[in-house]
Every structure is written in C-alpha cells, then in structure tokens.
Amino acid sequence: MTKQFHFISGLPRSGSTLLAALLRQNPRFHASMSSPLGALVSANLQLMSPGTEVSLLMEEVHKPRLLKGLFDAYYGDNDARVIFDTNRQWCAKLPLLAELFPEAKIIACVRDVSWIMDSLERLIRRHPFQNSRLFGSDADRATVYSRVEALARHDRLVGFPWAALKEAFYGEQAESLLIVDYDLLARAPGKVLPLIYDFIDEPCYDGHDFDHVEFDAPDFDEALGLSGLHRVRPKVAFQPRRTILPPDLFKKFQGMDFWRDLTASKANVITAQRTDE
Incomplete structure (x- = not known):
C-alpha cells in the first residue's frame, strides 16, 4: 500500500504534540511526537x-x-494510509522534502515566542531538584535570563526552529507550508482541523473527540530532565494566564511572529489575534 507522507514541524511548546494526538484519532492517519x-x-x-x-x-x-x-x-510496518512525521528540522529541509515527496505538505505549529519561553520556564521550575539537559552548563541554567538567552541561540531549542521556520516561510516551497497558531488550535479545534484537512486534500473525519485527547511520553521526557514536556491534557482548551517571566524579558521576545505578515510569503496561515496575557 502506497503511503502519503506529510510533516509536522514548527516551534516548541506550540501544539505539535496536541495536533498529532488529534490527527491520530483518524484511523487513516498516523501521527506522533518527534521521530528519529x-x-x-x-x-x-x-x-x-x-x-x-x-x-x-x-x-x-x-x-x-x-x-x-x-x-x-x-x-x-505501519498500516496507516497517511503518515505525519514530526521533527523540528523539516522546516530547514523543504527543498529536500519537495524532491523526495512532491505531494507532501508541512504543517508548522507556532506561538508567540514570549509565551514559548514562559511555558519552558514553567516546566523547568517544576523540577527544582534536577538539571534539565536543555542546558549544557551551570552558566546557561543559572537564572531565568541566562536560561531564556540560551534557549534563543541559533542552535538551541527555540532559536533553531524559529530560524528554520523563517527560512521555510520565505522560501520557494512556502506554498506547501501551513502555519497553525497554538492559541487558535486550543480555542477552536473544531474550526482548525477542517482547514487542515482541506490543505492536505483529505476528506474530513467526523470522529474527532476534543474532550478525550491524551498523549504522554514520560520516559523520553524524563531522559531530558523535563517531565511533562510532551504531556497533552485530556480536554482541548485554551488556558489564559499571566507570565512568570520578568516584564523586560517577556517584552524582549514579543514581535517575533513574522508569520502574521504574508506580504512577502506564499505560505498558508491559520492564526488568532495576538494576546498579551
């Protein structure tokens, strides 16, 4: 049986695991967390x-x-007709994917970078008795300022996928790219999923259950020293909150959502209005 490949990429803490958990409810689809x-x-x-x-x-x-x-x-050995492979690298490899899988589409999950940093900092603070492998030195993990700056570097957890996404957004294969905003996916999954189905040219599936969506990868997350990194709550819902980052640090990473301006890109975008809290 010939399989159709699509790819999930984008920014961390932006809903890629949630999206995979939702897509996996369709018996025709396979989707999961990052593959090797x-x-x-x-x-x-x-x-x-x-x-x-x-x-x-x-x-x-x-x-x-x-x-x-x-x-x-x-x-x-996978019986699914449609495979969604997840990896942060795919946005940096769109020319290669276009050669290997000309019909493939890339779905990139995004979120305001300030809130990504906030989400990661919350996870780190939940485990005060262990050092996360996200940081390579005591200097990197010393304070919230050094932690956030380390994550933002071009070869690190946030900086690399942000740069890769920007490359894809303005590249020659941008038409095969769909940007999905986490806020909108969490607030209105029933409206976002049909748009994704339309983008990948698949018939919409009526069996999605937004009240029973679960995924967890405890062994993988424990190995990183960051338990809960890939845990998905059972019910899809947006939970507003105040940031735990110092105000100057939060503001530093606002305005990095280049995907809101389509004047120089042929990418497709599903996004919500920006929120500050």
Whole structure:
C-alpha cells in the first residue's frame, strides 16, 4: 500500500504534540511526537556529501533512493494510509522534502515566542531538584535570563526552529507550508482541523473527540530532565494566564511572529489575534 507522507514541524511548546494526538484519532492517519528520521536523514546526508569516502562510491541517483528508503523502512510496518512525521528540522529541509515527496505538505505549529519561553520556564521550575539537559552548563541554567538567552541561540531549542521556520516561510516551497497558531488550535479545534484537512486534500473525519485527547511520553521526557514536556491534557482548551517571566524579558521576545505578515510569503496561515496575557 502506497503511503502519503506529510510533516509536522514548527516551534516548541506550540501544539505539535496536541495536533498529532488529534490527527491520530483518524484511523487513516498516523501521527506522533518527534521521530528519529530527521536525525537519520541528516546523518546520511553528511555521509553522502563531498569529502567522505562514501560520497566517492555513490552516484547522485542513489542519494534520494537511500533517503526515501529510510522513511519506507521506518514506517514499513505501519498500516496507516497517511503518515505525519514530526521533527523540528523539516522546516530547514523543504527543498529536500519537495524532491523526495512532491505531494507532501508541512504543517508548522507556532506561538508567540514570549509565551514559548514562559511555558519552558514553567516546566523547568517544576523540577527544582534536577538539571534539565536543555542546558549544557551551570552558566546557561543559572537564572531565568541566562536560561531564556540560551534557549534563543541559533542552535538551541527555540532559536533553531524559529530560524528554520523563517527560512521555510520565505522560501520557494512556502506554498506547501501551513502555519497553525497554538492559541487558535486550543480555542477552536473544531474550526482548525477542517482547514487542515482541506490543505492536505483529505476528506474530513467526523470522529474527532476534543474532550478525550491524551498523549504522554514520560520516559523520553524524563531522559531530558523535563517531565511533562510532551504531556497533552485530556480536554482541548485554551488556558489564559499571566507570565512568570520578568516584564523586560517577556517584552524582549514579543514581535517575533513574522508569520502574521504574508506580504512577502506564499505560505498558508491559520492564526488568532495576538494576546498579551
């Protein structure tokens, strides 16, 4: 059976796990948290690139076959007709995905960066007796200022996917990109999901249950020292709150939501109005 591949990417703490949990309710679909395929693709690209012995033994025609074979092998035992693979790297690899899977669409979950930082800081403070592996040194994890600055670096949890999304948003494959705002997904999943179905050209599924949506990956999260990172609450709902970040730090990351301006992009956007609290 031929599988249709689509991809979930975007920013952390922005609803990608929630979206996957919702999509997985459709028996035709498979979706989950991040898979290892992003890392496997990157590792094989490194091996096949100039400067390695492997590259001298390969023809160009072999490369896409081998990379596509990773997907076929990983999902070979999966009976779902439509596969959504999740990884933060995919937004930085749209030209490659377009070559491997020309019909694929990329769904990127987003959220105001200030609230992403707030959400991560809340998780960190819930575990005061352990050091999260999100930070590589005591200097990085010392204060809320150093923690947030570390996460915002170009190669870290927030900085990298933000830059990758911006690349995809303004790139040649932007038409295959759908931006889904977390606030709107949480407030009105019944309105957002039909738009996603339309974007991926699939018949809408009537069996979605927004009051019984659960997902958890405790072993994975514990290994990061950040329990609850991928836990989804049973009922989809937006929970307004005040930020725990100092006001100057919260304001520093406001205005980074470039996806609200479509004047220079062909991307598709499902977004809600900005909220400050």
